[in-house]
Amino acid sequence: MTKNSVEPNALSERAQHLLKVLIEHYIRDGQPVGSRLLAKESRLDLSPASVRNVMADLEELGLVTAPHTSAGRVPTVQGYRLFVDSLITVKPVEGPAVEDLAKTLKAGFDPNRVVKTASHWLSAMTQMAGVVMYPRRDRTSLRHVEFLRLSERRVLVILVTNDQEVQNRIIECKREYSASELEQAANYLTKSFVGHDLQEVRETIVEEMRRAKEDMDRIMRTALEMGERALADEPRGDDYALSGETNLMTFSELADMERLRNLFESFHQKNEILHLLDQCLNAARTNIFIGNESGYGPLDECSVVTTPYRVDDRVVGVLGVIGPTRMQYEKVIPIVDITAKLLGAALKPR
Amino acid sequence: MTKNSVEPNALSERAQHLLKVLIEHYIRDGQPVGSRLLAKESRLDLSPASVRNVMADLEELGLVTAPHTSAGRVPTVQGYRLFVDSLITVKPVEGPAVEDLAKTLKAGFDPNRVVKTASHWLSAMTQMAGVVMYPRRDRTSLRHVEFLRLSERRVLVILVTNDQEVQNRIIECKREYSASELEQAANYLTKSFVGHDLQEVRETIVEEMRRAKEDMDRIMRTALEMGERALADEPRGDDYALSGETNLMTFSELADMERLRNLFESFHQKNEILHLLDQCLNAARTNIFIGNESGYGPLDECSVVTTPYRVDDRVVGVLGVIGPTRMQYEKVIPIVDITAKLLGAALKPR
DNA sequence: CTCTGGCACTCCAATTACCTGAGTGCCAAG
């Protein structure tokens, strides 16, 4: 999948084990790990010298690297890659907090709030940044339309969709509409299009308008005109919910102000991150970008663990965690997974 | 106003001038300023030695302090206080950007968006953090009510208020209501209470319910019950809009990670900051908290410049800027002032 | 062929020492 990756079977059993122990240790305390320590830790009853030989091999393969001549080794991106792909042993996520989340999510009405809760939980559990893409609603179907006259030419549109979401928009009209005109228009639209996809509704309306331009009664025309304007440009609001960015400040590898500032700035910009998340929408399983694998500068020292979440077996969004490359993958992965499962369940329309 | 402040007339003309020049210089480049430099800068044709004598006086009064024996002087909180209260000469804020803001604000419909725009502008203009409290709407009057049945016992409430704001709430009911029941209830409520204050409406309803408990027709009862629940607990959403927090990362006096983290965390918590802003609601004029004057730990190295904004001569909110104590007050103050004026104008109901 | 102890070598990081420049306080003379 990733170019330049190393096949696990190119490594001896022993090398794999040592790499695993090394990475686990490095993740724990962030210091380069040397041969003496590794020999003890590995429980393989090897001397430091033998370990050194193995390390030399691993270095040649590009799985570890030494910051300088006489320091221990640290994992490279490829090292982490191999680790998360084939060596990792994930720990199941512990009990009570999970049930709490399940309950809280179930109790929520507003999908936006539910998403935010999930994002907060991710950040709280991992002590890193949690991010949840809002469920996409391109197949959102209409449930109710309401028009309300605000002033001469300004009309408030209230759209209720089947996933219990409410959208308000204000549109500026070309001419003035009376209250009763608007009411009739709303009634017509609601009656005709309930249960239909928003996009589809708009297309139908546009089509209708073109076909029968002249011979329409006043009500029909009003309804179509208003409907067309109301559905015009779907203003996607925020695209994802991010929580716990500030957690990232505690990681020494991100301590450089400039770097951190870029990172935060890019969280605000959203586009790049969103693009990254979009990539993960298609992936069926949990996805991990390590270090520069994301191909996006500010995330160079970070890893991103994402997984899609489903409602009724249909993928509707992505959620995950952003943290330093040196993160506890074996804990984070199951946390992300369970969150996806619970969020999906909570969003199921009732 | 502030305890422990120093009367300006306790200082000679010369001392005041020197203090002013010192603070202006320190604000410019953040270095302690020494006597030689100050003697030149002040254009008073004094020798450094004389300046030193004055500095000793100022230090005794607690207006300046020396970080160590042989460094120049830096202003203390009291020094800044005196400076902003009586020495400062504000520069009027420059043209084109202001007109841009005026235009953008005028064009906005949704008050929430308008507030966010103002906040962004503050942050962009000052390169610090901009914060705008949402206009309070306790005297918000009702314009339209709508009930919509989502499922057996869940009803969506849509409240439109006179300031063109729309609130959606979902309430869980004790018994099931039919669609027509809800419609009648909404009609009744709208008809009876349009133009009344929300709080007042709720009180009237509760009163009504107590008075005539039994002898009510079904519609009335439904209307009152629903109305009472709908207005129950006003869920104030976000309380203020904050922009440009990340700008604060570039200030060396806030460079310490731990401090910065606390600051950001407290932005997320909101309560404390909100309390601070609330204090300023009553102040008629522009208000400045310098350093620890806010009495709130994370803001110790920061100053907060706020001013209330008015709609139709009634104060409805507060906005301002948060930045390092060493900020360019003479620029920031007019920026904050003009923003308040423009925001107030833009929020005037049309 | 694999493992191990030994040894020389390297490099970082922390400590120490030293120096310079900026600035002060005080004093005595103008």
Added chain:
DNA sequence: CTTGGCACTCAGGTAATTGGAGTGCCAGAG
């Protein structure tokens, strides 16, 4: 009151020193 002079202080930078951790490689043992 102002000023120049002088001794003193201190932060911050540069350079030298040292100790420790760890490596690579080799030769000998299993």
